[in-house]
Amino acid sequence: MNIIDFRARPTTREFEYVQTNPAMIDEFERMGFKPKPLGSIEDFIATLDAAGVTQAVIPARDAETNWGEKVSNDYLAEIVGKYPDRIIGFAGTDPLKGRAAVEEIDRAIRELGLSGVSLDPCFAFMAPNDRRLYPLYEKCIELNVPVILTIGPLPIKPLRMEHGDPMTVDALATDLPDLDIVCSHGGWPWTQQMIAIAMRHDNVWFENAGYHTMPGAEMIVQAANTLIPDKVLFATAYPGGQCDSLKEEVEQFKNLGYAPDVLQKVFHDNAKALLTRD
DSSP: OOOOEBBBOOOOOGGHHHHSSHHHHHHHHHHHHHOOOOOOOHHHHHHHHHHHHOOEEEOOOHHHHHHEEEEEEEHHHHHHSSSTEEEEEEEEGGGGTTTTHHHHHHHHTTTTOOEEEEEGGGGOOTTOOOGGHHHHHHHHHHHTEEEEEEOOOOTOOSGGGGGGHHHHHHHHHOOOOOOOEEEEEETTTTTHHHHHHHHHHHTTEETTTTTTHHHEEEEEEEEHHHTTTTTTEEOOOOOOOOSHHHHHHHEEEEEEHOOHHHHIIIIHHHHHHHHHOO
């Protein structure tokens, strides 16, 4: 079975912040995540191989204004170029940079050849439907690329829960029905609302990376098996996760209760369809 991990990052030095930011360390400790050692991009590809993961969507991040964190889209394009069949790159841009953020999306897609955009509104202390973000969304629509939104930023401090509430995505999806939206981390603890929003909107998908075994997450399995088999994506948030390895994360997911035909969709087909939408 082919598997697309819709949110993973290599443990290269460029992505070191994922495990060294104090807020992320706090999250790892609260969630019982097990840090992973730094390595090369080749080590990451070997990790994918060992886990049976065919492709990984890697989101860059630009939270430079508030957090001093940035993984350049040029670096992401470089590793995509080395492994174009294995890595799918989503550009990061800092919405607090205004017009420059819009121009960076244009450059990353048109010049660097990345496949989508990844935004972290919560890191800018914005909700997804904050009007300051709409020029970025409109650029995504113009370029016909999907956007990943970090939702449900718990339990990271000092982020605000209100900025992770997926109900704001309902408003955004209503305003911009031509924008393909992926909600990362599944909106936990607003799982039921996230399910309803994905069912309601043709342009909304979600994954539950990092929260597969949290109380209430079993509702996602039930929803995928019945109401929304085409709207749930598989993602691990590697190098996060409560397991020792990516392989164990995959095996854990297989045992959550997804029907075999639905598991095929969640593991691969839904992501493939989204990434190739006209």
